[in-house]
Amino acid sequence: MSLEPVAFDNEHEAFRESFGRFLEKTVLPDYNKWRESGAIPRSVYRAAGEFGFLGICAPEEYGGGGVTDPRFGAVLVQEAMRVGCTGFAVTLAWHSNVCIPFITAHASTEQKAEWLPALAAGEKLIMPVDGSCLQVSRSPDGDAMVTGAVGSVIGGAVADLLLTVITEDGRNTTLVADIEPSDHDNNPGVAFSVEPVVGSLGLEDAALADVVFGHRMSQSNLVAGDAGSAIAADGDLWLAVVHLAGAHAAFDRTVTYVQERKVFGERLSTFENTRFRLDAVSSRYSAVRAAVFAAIGQRQARVPSNADASALLRLAAGLHQDSVDLGLQLHGGYGYMREYPIAQAFADAGFLLASGGSNTEIYQVISPMARY
The missing domain is CATH 1.10.540.10 (Acyl-CoA dehydrogenase/oxidase, N-terminal domain)
Structure with a gap:
């Protein structure tokens, strides 16, 4: 690559x-x-x-x-x-x-x-959702039901459709589940619930929800063929883009802060330790950015493999974590105050990293960083 x-x-x-x-x-x-x-x-x-x-x-x-x-x-x-x-x-x-x-x-x-x-x-x-914990069962008349629960689905509280991969008899099928209330009314045997998640430490704006499936499968909602791996790979690739952009944003906020903040009468940006640590993150960013954007460039021709996309995700997630960690440290006590954006960035990055950050199955002198 x-x-x-x-x-x-x-x-x-x-x-x-x-x-x-x-x-x-x-x-x-x-x-x-x-x-x-x-x-x-x-x-x-x-x-x-x-x-x-x-x-x-x-x-x-x-x-x-x-x-x-x-x-x-x-x-x-x-x-x-x-x-x-x-x-x-x-x-x-x-x-x-x-x-x-x-x-x-x-x-x-x-x-x-x-x-x-x-x-x-x-x-x-429409949001993708991990289907690994969903079950498919058949009734005597041949109808199929998808049941199970998925916690903290990103966008689940505002989604109308959920894109998920279900497994029946060892075969994978992609399901586009309609969760509109009208669907429930027309299918009284279908139990489906969306419970918003409130009070999360980070990503509070992501419309998190616990989703309970109880869908009677319709052929009109099934996408033919076993293309589920494409969802997983694209999920990882685009989450890597999120992490990369988050690392860049945290770095920029930190650079601005250390250039303005004075300690013992000197700007924090003039301290050797500050410059060394920021340069280290900046150099890593350049390398990870090159890898992620090479994959984005190739995405027009093909979906990356699961292994490639997962590797990129891990690289970008690690960079994001280190970037917000460094930002929080260099902000000192102010880093723990919500009015400073680095505090929210730290919480959001922590949520993405702790949860895997995806609704799909697989994931689990100061050098200015290059412009996007």
């Missing part, structure tokens, strides 16, 4: 500026309030869909942007992480960069026509 990073061109930077304005105008003013409530309002996702940010990878005939270049998806994640909207970044990554490309590549024409227009417009949200 080439370690040369993929450069962004003028179109990517214009897209970055556009999404940055959207964040500043529509998301940031009330983001702390949404973090306290545990979820970003659905109206924000609909607004993102109206501006074309959610369906960039969906084909044009289904209301999407028809873009096959995954670097545009990386821009969404980077910008959301840059301004501290970790939950928004992760749900965007799952919805726009994992689930929509999977449906585009593997669903039938009828399924695409049913799901993609609403997903591109933000009228519906």
Whole structure:
């Protein structure tokens, strides 16, 4: 695998500026309030869909942007992480960069026509979920039921559809589960519940929910073929992008702080230990960034292998952890105060690392860092 990073061109930077304005105008003013409530309002996702940010990878005939270049998806994640909207970044990554490309590549024409227009417009949200703890049983009349529970599903409290891989008789099948209330009303034998998770230490804005499945399987909700490994690999790859962007954001915040903070009359940035430790993280960032963006560049042609994607995830997650740890240490006591963004960044990174950060099965002198 080439370690040369993929450069962004003028179109990517214009897209970055556009999404940055959207964040500043529509998301940031009330983001702390949404973090306290545990979820970003659905109206924000609909607004993102109206501006074309959610369906960039969906084909044009289904209301999407028809873009096959995954670097545009990386821009969404980077910008959301840059301004501290970790939950928004992760749900965007799952919805726009994992689930929509999977449906585009593997669903039938009828399924695409049913799901993609609403997903591109933000009228519906879809999240991947770990199906390893779900069971499939058959009734005497041949109906199949998917049962089981999955805890702390990212985006589970706001999702309309869940993308998961189920196993029956040793065969894997991809299920797009509809969790709308109307579905429950029309299927009285189906028990399904979504219980929001409140009070988490980090990622409070990610609409976390404990989800209990009780779905009667319909052929219209099953994606043909065994393509579940693609969900796992893409989940790992895009979570690596989240971690990489989180490491960059934490580093930038720390550099700004040490350049302003004085200790014993000297700026913290002039201390040899400070420069040495920041340079060490910066050098690691350059190496991990090259590997992750090489994979992003190749993603247009193929999904990375599970092994490659998992390795990238581990590299990026370790870098993210060390970046927020260093930031917290160099902030001193201020690092433990919520009004300093590094405190929230530390909590969010800790949640992602402790939980695996994914709804899919596998995962479990100061040198300025290179611009994205």
